[in-house]
Amino acid sequence: MRTHTCGELGVKHVGQHVELCGWAQSIRVLSDTLVFAQLRDAYGVVQLLVERSRVSGFAEQKRLLETLTTDALIGVKGKVVKRPDDMAKGDSQTREIELLVDSVQVLNRAMALPFNPHVKANLPGEDVRLAHRHIDLRRSELQTNIRVRSKTAMAIRQFMDDNGFVDIETPVLFKSTPEGAREFLVPTRIGLSECYALPQSPQQFKQMLMAAGFDRYFQIARCFRDEDLRADRQPEFTQVDIEMSFVSKEDIQDVLERLIQHIWRQIMNVDIKTPFRRMTFAEATSKYGSDKPDTRFGLEIAQVPQLTSDQNTVAEVLVIPNGARIFSTKELAPLTSLIRVSQINSESKLTSMHKINDEGVTGIGKATLLAQSIKGNVSALKDFLVSISARSGDLLFVSERSQHITPANTTLGRLRTLAAKMLQDKGKLDIPADKFDFLWIEDFPLFTRQTDEMNGPTLQRQVRGQHYDLVLNGVELGGGSIRVHDRQTQEYIFKDILQLSPQVRDSFGHLVTALGHGCPPHGGIALGLDRLVAILTGSASLRDVIAFPKAASGRDLFMHAPAPATPEQLAEYGIKVDKAPPKK
Amino acid sequence: MRTHTCGELGVKHVGQHVELCGWAQSIRVLSDTLVFAQLRDAYGVVQLLVERSRVSGFAEQKRLLETLTTDALIGVKGKVVKRPDDMAKGDSQTREIELLVDSVQVLNRAMALPFNPHVKANLPGEDVRLAHRHIDLRRSELQTNIRVRSKTAMAIRQFMDDNGFVDIETPVLFKSTPEGAREFLVPTRIGLSECYALPQSPQQFKQMLMAAGFDRYFQIARCFRDEDLRADRQPEFTQVDIEMSFVSKEDIQDVLERLIQHIWRQIMNVDIKTPFRRMTFAEATSKYGSDKPDTRFGLEIAQVPQLTSDQNTVAEVLVIPNGARIFSTKELAPLTSLIRVSQINSESKLTSMHKINDEGVTGIGKATLLAQSIKGNVSALKDFLVSISARSGDLLFVSERSQHITPANTTLGRLRTLAAKMLQDKGKLDIPADKFDFLWIEDFPLFTRQTDEMNGPTLQRQVRGQHYDLVLNGVELGGGSIRVHDRQTQEYIFKDILQLSPQVRDSFGHLVTALGHGCPPHGGIALGLDRLVAILTGSASLRDVIAFPKAASGRDLFMHAPAPATPEQLAEYGIKVDKAPPKK
Structure with a gap:
């Protein structure tokens, strides 16, 4: 034509x-x-x-x-x-x-469009655009994003194929796994109340592929979680899933570093230096207050043990140089509310904000109440501030938290991130968008509860000693681990460590059996493709790198999914509507 | 290590x-x-x-x-x-x-394996092997198949990327589409009885991508159908999905032919000649009794209108040269039962089998009863047999079928396929496995009911005038069409031709709307990846080219999916078990 x-x-x-x-x-x-x-x-x-x-x-x-x-x-x-x-x-x-x-x-011919996608200034709100996705996708930004996504997937596949990885499709119709995140169920006509479930990740399948001798597996896999949606979560998402046999942690990290290098070269024309920096979970959480720190800027948190005599408490200090002069009291409000929320959540025992005034560090005690247990240690704090050369006009956060819980994000970590963003908006801090600060976070505490695990945990509480996360500029790109490969250890963990019920252990029977039939030592990793592409395209929202995303409500506003099923449709599966589902 | x-x-x-x-x-x-x-x-x-x-x-x-x-x-x-x-x-x-x-x-260490995957002669039945898929996958045949599948997918992606196609992921959480095949439902917590549905194909999404201006789209997409499983069907399957804007049928066929050439060169090291032969639906069904004929061998069916005076009847003859000598009467039993089944199904009005005996064609009337309306035309049949030089010892099938229905497979077509297989087994017919007889089947009758459409119909009854199927050696590899791209025509088809109810038409509202917002002329095709790989690897079953297939029952015998959902799990979605689902 x-x-x-x-x-x-x-x-x-x-x-x-x-x-x-x-x-x-x-x-x-x-x-x-x-x-x-x-x-x-x-x-x-x-x-x-x-x-x-x-x-x-x-x-x-x-x-x-x-x-x-x-x-x-x-x-x-x-x-x-x-x-x-x-x-x-x-x-x-x-x-x-x-x-x-x-x-x-x-x-x-075209009917009048509900909005003109080519005039950026006049774009309507996101819900209107999602409801007319076929028009919104004509925007040059989205055209570029979707094309970069395609090129990124191709670059990944090319690299994996060149490196001897076999692309293996695993089922979407899986089964429900106890103890994981909530899974979408798919009723069947096979038997009374029998359901498939949509997989949270191909984790079990990829381990089975190792047992089957596939040695190097990868897949760009669709995964599903029926979670209460947060602003930037999707019920279906895509991950780059990788597993290898006969490898150490370092072998896997090496493949990943070369993969990242290849992607950045192909898509961004940027050379990424390897090996990536390694940081322990302990260092990340104490120095940056986060297990996925943005290390493009300083503003490091200091542990000041002399501030407290309570053995059960970690006392920490964050200083924002000149912060009390840069921000007006009104502008400090977001930081104040963050502290308030953290107190309500009991994330920290007590966190306080102070300005260092003209009288120098001596003024500190007068500004506001100090965190409770530090009250008696004002002189220790003064000594500390002198030692770091704190100056009049600096903004000061002092925080106490329990020694026994190491959260992935501490209150000071959140304050650091928010303050950095506020400084950047004021032009007072340079956080270069073209700097790619890749980090391996390692040495996670054993047997912690996982809250945000790209690698699709089969269990929320998991052995994490051999775990590693790949972090870029404050974003968790993915994570993985060296797996348990022998039957006895796996059974011990299920039974004695995790104390799973016999019924739950039964449902993992195929995994244990396969380990017992000659499964090689293996490990792997999974990367979030949506996040990766969002970073590569500089997109603020994952919805901008997905062709047909769901709105925050979980709805496809364009195709009108989900839609009510008829009683006849449900009857085919031997189920009926009981009542409205509990409020999310 | x-x-x-x-x-x-x-x-x-x-x-x-x-x-x-x-x-x-x-x-x-x-x-x-x-x-x-x-x-x-x-x-x-x-x-x-x-x-x-x-x-x-x-x-x-x-x-x-x-x-x-x-x-x-x-x-x-x-x-x-x-x-x-x-x-x-x-x-x-x-x-x-x-x-x-x-x-x-x-x-x-390994526990004793339930079977040794390396000794072909001692392999247990398929269900036992499926139940221990991690062991069965160690077999060299399956190792090869899965690796060929990976290489095939890579070759496809490389070709599509090189030719400017954009790989775009479309949602798996879609909505139920009226009038299609039965779809798996996915209950949600969004509202009373609201369900996603798993897509039978990305058909609607890919048309929306054309409306959005993506011009050349492809995806290797997972698709789902909750059908009563036949021997070689899977509830989830994979298709190579392609759509293009501003193209004619010939443009799409050209891309496909070059893609096939590329795959065969990469995977089989075989050069495939293009362009492929074109054959009309009418020629395929009359000459081969099938809309997906295996043209590697002859045994063509002849229309003999002089055999009947009934205007509403097509009279056809199939001759198997020397068939009456090659097969004993006992060996002919499968052909006899096929005829019997076709009579029960009313596929043909009457089909009869005859041997031409030593007296030559004159013996025909004596052997068995002729098809009813032909009875009075024995001399016409004799004339026909003389004209084709039929000889003593030939096997003869005479059939009558309605003029007004053109089935995708006629009784003589089925007899042709079965007889060819029987001749091959006896060494009397050469059907070379290394001959790749690609065919485009075109000019489908308008508005027929679709029974086996790779291209994921949105409607079972669909406008098929612009449809084309790609057939290889008797297997339908895929099919596609030039789509309706203007709103008025689409509305006319929905309302006046297909006579859809307003409610059903509403559910396609987004499609009609998008066509009305400036949708380019477009068309596409979809290939079954599972079948394609089965052909490339010479596998008899699709289960041999899928890493974790479901058994014919729809169950994953290894992972034990599906599994009973608890009342608590179902209650999360506001549904409960009513009774056992109706028997499949």
């Missing part, structure tokens, strides 16, 4: 007669003898000149163009000409040429 | 000290001073020699090896040596070398 795409036309086509197809936009009737328009396709935009002197039946074609709404589909024939030099601006090669139109044909 | 894989070792490694890991097999204690064993990994097998003169603590290592069961995991250190020339047989490069073992370490 076309001889060229709009995007490919350039000066080398000048003089050629071509046929193009695409969406009409910016139609302007300049005079009785001239109409300007733009023709857009997936590859670029071409300026169209419809001149009376050239076009037979000009009056009719002019009338036709006048009636077209934005994004009507047209086909045009014409001759490529060079644009006048003073108009050949812009970064697209097609800006250097334009098309002298011979004829215009309407391929599909 | 290893310096090399078993598969990569060759004569160039002779003299080197290496460390290997893998599964022990064929352990044989040859004498007090020598133990033979084989070490297998994902890449090959190496012969191990454990000699007293070399191994420190030989007695202990010998005892250890004696206690190992098949497929115990071991690591060995040793020196690569050349095998004696008279033993260096076999097609693997590793056969030329063996390993003089210095030490053996057990990495994971």
Whole structure:
């Protein structure tokens, strides 16, 4: 239907007669003898000149163009000409040429669009755009994001294939796994109340593939969790899933580092240095108050044990240099509320904020109440502040938390992140978007409860000693571990460590059996593809890198999913509606 | 954990000290001073020699090896040596070398396996093997199949990427579509009886991507159908899904032909000639009695209109040369039962089988009753048989079917396929496995009911005038069509042709709306990846090209999916078990 795409036309086509197809936009009737328009396709935009002197039946074609709404589909024939030099601006090669139109044909008229996706300033709210996703996806940002996603997946697959990994599809119709996150159920007609469940990850399947001798497995796998949706969570998401036999942690990390290097080179044209920095969980949480620290900036937290005599308490200090001068008291409000929430959540025992005033560090005790147990140790705090050369105008956070819980995020860690964001917004802190600070977080505490595990835990409480997370600029890209590969150890962990009931242990019977049939030592990792692409495209929301995302409510506002099932449909599966589901 | 894989070792490694890991097999204690064993990994097998003169603590290592069961995991250190020339047989490069073992370490003991996957003759039935899939997958056939599948997917992706197609993931959590095949429902907690449904294909999403301007889309997509399972159907399957804008049927067929060429070159090292042969639906069903004919052999069906005076009847003849001599009367039984079943199904009005005896074609009337309406036309039949030079000993099938229904398979078509298989088994017909007879079947009747459509119909009754199927050696590899792209036509088809209820039409509202917002002319195709890989690997069953298939019952016999959901789990979704689902 076309001889060229709009995007490919350039000066080398000048003089050629071509046929193009695409969406009409910016139609302007300049005079009785001239109409300007733009023709857009997936590859670029071409300026169209419809001149009376050239076009037979000009009056009719002019009338036709006048009636077209934005994004009507047209086909045009014409001759490529060079644009006048003073108009050949812009970064697209097609800006250097334009098309002298011979004829215009309407391929599909368009009703008035609910919004114009090409005018960024006038875009409606996200829900309106999600409800008309076919139009929103015409935006150049989303076009780019989805194409970068495709290229990223291809780069990953190419690397994995080149490195001897076998791409193996694992089932989506799986079974419910006790103790995991809530899973979507899929009723069947097989038997009374029998359901498949959608997998949270291919974790069990990939371990079985190791037992089956596949040695190097990967898959870009769809995964599912029926969680209460947070702002940036999707009920279905995609992960790059990798597992290897006969390997150490270092072997897996090496593959991942080279994979990341390959992706960044292919997609960003940026060289990433390897090996990545290793940091223990203890260092990350004490120095940055987070198990996924953004290390592109300092603002490190200091442990000051002399502030407390309570053996059960960790006393910490965060200093924001000059913070009390940069922010007005009003501007400090977000930090104050963060502290308030952390007290309600009992994340910290007590956290307080202070300004160091003109009298120097001696002023500290006067500003506000100090954290409870530190009260008696003001002199120790003063000594500390002197030792770090704290100055008048600095902002000071002092916090106490329990020695016995090591949360993935401490209150000071959250304050550090928020304060950094506020400083950046004020132009007082440089957090370079083009710096990629990859980190391995290692040495996780044994048997902690997992709250946000990309690697699809089969159990929420899991042995994490051999675990590692890959972190980039404060974002957890993925995580993995060296797995338990022998039957006895696995049984011991299930029974004695995790104290699973016999019934729950039974449901993992196939795993234990497979380990007992000659399963090699193995380990792996999983990366969140959605997050990875969001970083590569600089997208604030995962919804901007997914072609058809669900809204925060879990609904597809465009296709109208989910939809009520009829009693007859449910009866096919031997189930019926009982009552409204409990409120989320 | 290893310096090399078993598969990569060759004569160039002779003299080197290496460390290997893998599964022990064929352990044989040859004498007090020598133990033979084989070490297998994902890449090959190496012969191990454990000699007293070399191994420190030989007695202990010998005892250890004696206690190992098949497929115990071991690591060995040793020196690569050349095998004696008279033993260096076999097609693997590793056969030329063996390993003089210095030490053996057990990495994971194995319980006795329920069956030995390496002894083909002793394999248990498929259900036993499916129940121990981690062991069955160690078989070299399945290892090869799964690896070929990975390479095939990679070849497809590489070709599509090279040709400017964008790989776009579409949702698995979709909504139920009226009038399609039965879909799996996924209850949600969003509202009373609200369910997602698993998609039968990405059909609607890919059309929306065309409306969104993606121009060239592809995806290797998981699809789902809750059908009563036939022997070789899976509730989840994978299709290569392709859609293009601004194209004709020929453009799509050209891309597909080049894709097929690329796959066959990459995977089979075979050059496929293009363009593929085109055949109309009418020719396929009349000449081969099938809309997916195997054209590697003749045995064509002849229409003989003079056999009947009934305008509403098609009279057809199939001759199997020498068939009455090749097969005994007992051996003809499968053909007789096929005829009987076709009569019960009313597929044909009447079909009869005859032998042409020594008296020549004149004997025909005596053998058995002729099909009813032909009875009065025996002389016309004789004339026909003379015209095709039918001879004594030929087997003859005469059939009548309604003029007004054109089934995808006629009775004579089924008889042709079965007779060909029987002739092949007797060595009387050559159907070369290495001949790839690709065909486009086109010009489908308008508005027929679709029964087996790879391309994921949104409606079972669909406009099929612009439809095309890709057929290979009697197998439907896929199908597609040029879609309706303008709103008015789509509405007309929904309302006036298909006579959908307003309620059903509403559920397609987003599709109609999107067509009205400037949707380009577009079309596409979908290929069944499972079938494609089955052909490439010469596998008889789709289950042999899927890592974790469901048994014919729909169950995963290994992971034990589906499993009963608890009342508490169902209550989360506001549903409860009503009664056992109706029998399938």
